[in-house]
Amino acid sequence: MKVSPNPNKEYISLALGDPTHYGNFKIHENCVDAVITQLKSYKANGYVPSVGVESARIALAKKFSTEEAPLTSEDIVLASGASDALSLAISVLCNEGQNILLPRPGFSLYQTLSESKGIECRYYNLLPDRNWEIDLDHLSSLIDEKTACLLMNNPSNPCGSNFTRQHLESILSLCEIYKLPVICDEIYEDMVYGGNIFYPIADLTKTVPILKISGLAKRYLIPGWRVGWIFIYDYNNILNEVRAGLASLANLILGANSLISSALPDMITNTPQSFYDETNKSLEENAKLSADVLGKIPGLHVIVPQGAMYMMVGINIEEFKDIKNDIEFSEKLVQEESVLCLPGKSFHYPNYVRIVTTAPAEKLNEAYQRIKEFCARHHV
Known part of the structure; x- marks a missing residue:
């Protein structure tokens, strides 16, 4: 994607599969x-x-x-x-x-x-x-x-x-x-x-x-x-x-x-078992937050994750008036809201986006609020 984020909004990446990116998941x-x-x-x-x-x-x-x-x-x-x-x-x-x-x-x-x-x-x-x-x-x-x-x-x-x-x-x-x-x-x-x-x-x-x-x-x-x-x-x-x-x-x-x-x-x-347990607990909390919030946004549907640190979110393309596919959804989301998700095409699966759920809860909430506003603007 060759687009620039909105300079008036903090850039939030939900695309990088690196649990260390935001500093909230730390090595023991x-x-x-x-x-x-x-x-x-x-x-x-x-x-x-x-x-x-x-x-x-x-x-x-x-x-x-x-x-x-x-x-x-x-x-x-x-x-x-x-x-x-x-x-x-x-x-x-x-x-x-x-x-x-x-x-x-x-x-x-x-x-x-x-x-x-x-x-x-x-x-x-x-x-x-x-x-x-x-x-x-x-x-x-x-x-x-x-x-x-x-x-x-x-x-x-x-x-x-x-x-x-x-x-x-x-x-x-x-x-x-x-x-x-x-x-x-x-x-x-x-x-x-x-x-x-x-x-x-x-x-x-x-x-x-x-x-x-x-x-x-x-x-x-x-x-x-x-x-x-x-x-x-x-x-x-x-x-x-x-x-x-x-x-x-x-x-x-x-x-x-x-x-x-x-x-x-x-x-x-x-390395104590408590380290693994705490990591999984944080991943579960973030996954639940993500599914709960995104699952209520008109135009999207979620598959609730069971493990790892990812979630696939489906885009009901027919419900959007000016978005033709997952690439366009992802590009416009970056341009308008400075939130980056990977389009499903990256995984050979169109009209989905992948969300990495390892960001701190406050970052996730901010990103999801922007996604909600974005979808509301483009929904039929």
């Missing part, structure tokens, strides 16, 4: 202390193994291993953030000329990474009237002999949805039928609220190979520290070549951030 002091300890040790300044610091991989295996889905350090590859982990996973599972199944609406980076590697993107629909569950019939219709894998995101950016156990099991059943491995982006794992429960997909299968993507960025509120990971779940030795391929691809960046990787065991072991 234990994480800061862990980094300071490593800095003062002078032992975390050099190159590290390309697949990641061994102590970090051991700590991650210990923390995230479950009876249903056990892990060892050999099942873990560290990367430069979850985005780099996604790049590695897509590269290792997909060859040029194959296709990958991506969610619609979905995070735009999936397309960018895939197309940069000569992989065709095929988009399966998510269903807003079912809390953004996957349309499994539509997904099935996209699969052919060149389909390399399914990429899914749970909890979801941009939808703020969280799949039920039953729906995850239905997805796995389909993957079993078509022999599809899964890349599951779970960077927002456990960031759910409203009585919802997050189920790691790897806990629900012993047959479908899973590459789980996650990292420190969102749960620890440190997206700039750039440490993510891949967990390899492969109980039938289907991914032996993939393991070797990931180790080779990891050499492209010569390992993740040495300082943060070395601090990681202390961070994930000693």
Whole structure:
């Protein structure tokens, strides 16, 4: 969008998926202390193994291993953030000329990474009237002999949805039928609220190979520290070549951030549960505020979020007299009210906008009041 905000109104961005942007979501002091300890040790300044610091991989295996889905350090590859982990996973599972199944609406980076590697993107629909569950019939219709894998995101950016156990099991059943491995982006794992429960997909299968993507960025509120990971779940030795391929691809960046990787065991072991609980409580309060206020504005309809830090808001285009689509809605909103939301087209889903709900309550209230006034001016 090439528009300028209204110079007479304070600019409020509800577009950036960075929980640190407004300063109200803060990292726990234990994480800061862990980094300071490593800095003062002078032992975390050099190159590290390309697949990641061994102590970090051991700590991650210990923390995230479950009876249903056990892990060892050999099942873990560290990367430069979850985005780099996604790049590695897509590269290792997909060859040029194959296709990958991506969610619609979905995070735009999936397309960018895939197309940069000569992989065709095929988009399966998510269903807003079912809390953004996957349309499994539509997904099935996209699969052919060149389909390399399914990429899914749970909890979801941009939808703020969280799949039920039953729906995850239905997805796995389909993957079993078509022999599809899964890349599951779970960077927002456990960031759910409203009585919802997050189920790691790897806990629900012993047959479908899973590459789980996650990292420190969102749960620890440190997206700039750039440490993510891949967990390899492969109980039938289907991914032996993939393991070797990931180790080779990891050499492209010569390992993740040495300082943060070395601090990681202390961070994930000693950060208290109260930190995660307070973060989720704040996210839930902001989500409720957002849904309550925006849901009452004529011309808009909301899908109440269940997790992460996003909400998709539908625009009833036929109710506006001089707005033709989500791009025009977003541009005029910036020009008139200095409020920025990302248009749904950014996620392959027109006539919606995505709202990031991490701003302080007073900022959200101010932005939503302006959106209300904007909609009133343009409503039929």
